[in-house]
Amino acid sequence: MSEEYNYDLVVVGGGPAGSSAAFAAAKNGIKVALIEKENSIAETVRTSGVTWIKSIKEFEIPENCYHPIKNFSFASPNNEVTISDSIPTAAVLDVRKTYRWLSEEAKKLGVDIFVKTNINDVIKDEEQNIIGVKGTRAEEKITFNSKVVIDATGFTSTISKTMGYVTQWERFGAGAEYEAEVENIDPDTWWLMVGQEYTPAGYAWIFPLGNNIVRIGVGVGKPESDIDPTQRLKEIIEKN
Ligand SMILES: Cc1cc2nc3c(=O)[nH]c(=O)nc-3n(C[C@H](O)[C@H](O)[C@H](O)COP(=O)(O)OP(=O)(O)OC[C@H]3O[C@@H](n4cnc5c(N)ncnc54)[C@H](O)[C@@H]3O)c2cc1C
Incomplete structure (x- = not known):
């Protein structure tokens, strides 16, 4: 049939x-x-769901689909910086x-x-x-x-x-992520971490979703690194 x-x-x-x-x-x-x-x-x-509130509003996505973020913290092996908004401009989506x-x-x-x-x-x-x-x-x-x-x-x-418009992507990112319930997390702040400790070509992240839920993940640039992101994420979590 x-x-x-x-x-x-x-x-x-x-x-x-x-x-x-x-x-x-x-x-x-x-x-x-x-x-x-x-x-x-x-x-x-297939995403951590971070996006901009301006785009969310363009699609009229309801407020119960996302968690607003005010502070953007970045960490490298030798430095840390936080940029703050008075009004949230970014958000973490409840993707599904x-x-x-x-x-x-x-x-x-x-x-x-x-x-x-x-x-x-x-x-x-x-x-x-x-x-x-x-x-x-x-x-x-x-x-x-x-x-x-x-x-x-x-x-x-x-x-x-x-x-025949494309063949195979030569450069792409592969990532792994856990969604977890944790204690003592600041719900207004996301973290992006760079450096060999996390991944040689990419970055790791902690994105809060509210109610003590966070997404913790690591992304690896291909073909620059052959690291398996799932394995690396397990190692990072065990170490910390
Ligand atoms: C680890 C990681 C974290 C990310 N985090 C973010 C983030 O925080 N914010 C952000 O903006 N972006 C993020 N991205 C990027 C984001 O995931 C992609 O940009 C987004 O998913 C692309 O959307 P899409 O609809 O084009 O494709 P996809 O999300 O891949 O959707 C494609 C859909 O097509 C379906 N499909 C595939 N082949 C067929 C077929 N032959 N027939 C029928 N259906 C088919 C699939 O099942 C799927 O549902 C992240 C990516 C990764 C890997």
């Missing part, structure tokens, strides 16, 4: 780029399909809640959301223009014909690779 659908716009990837693109397009009355390969939107979280809110708002505006749908190929016309995508859902073939396709598959860049 196979399924076939027709849309003005097909957005492949239900991360922040895809969900917000679908939301914005639907606001303009466009018939949109948002396609995500995982079981639900934001099943896997925010992405699901975005996709739900898109759905309310008429966007059809297809989860568990893995896109693995594009459909081209005789002039090699992209006119749709195809893939599988529950092991059945599925086809989406569309005037426009947005590749919002993130790092995998499935559509762009299939079209």
Whole structure:
């Protein structure tokens, strides 16, 4: 069995780029399909969720989706500095809640959301223009014909690779993060730490989410360093 659908716009990837693109397009009355390969939107979280309140407000994201930050502390092996705002300008998102809110708002505006749908190929016309995508859902073939396709598959860049626009990213960041309940944490201050103690090419962080919850993570630049961020994060936590 196979399924076939027709849309003005097909957005492949239900991360922040895809969900917000679908939301914005639907606001303009466009018939949109948002396609995500995982079981639900934001099943896997791929960010620490730090962003700017100005951007949050542009998307009208509700206040219960983020925790404002006033102080930005930076630590290097020999120095520490804190920059403070009187009014918070940055925030740490409840990532899953925010992405699901975005996709739900898109759905309310008429966007059809297809989860568990893995896109693995594009459909081209005789002039090699992209006119749709195809893939599988529950092991059945599925086809989406569309005037426009947005590749919002993130790092995998499935559509762009299939079209030959990109090959493999040469430089990228890989990270690992724990979300933990801790004592005596300042909820208004984030920390960014650099230096060999943390990571040879990148930085480590502590981002508070309020209610004594923090995200503690480490990011490693590739190919500069071959360190496994998960292993390095475990070492940092054990040492401190
Ligand atoms: C450790 C770490 C920490 C970070 N912290 C921050 C931060 O604090 N603030 C910040 O602004 N940025 C941060 N980033 C960057 C941020 O994660 C990315 O910029 C962001 O996730 C990109 O969003 P996206 O929607 O383009 O892609 P993604 O978030 O990768 O979403 C892509 C979606 O497409 C789906 N998909 C992929 N392939 C297919 C397919 N073939 N068919 C269907 N669906 C598919 C995936 O399942 C996924 O849901 C961080 C990155 C890392 C690695």
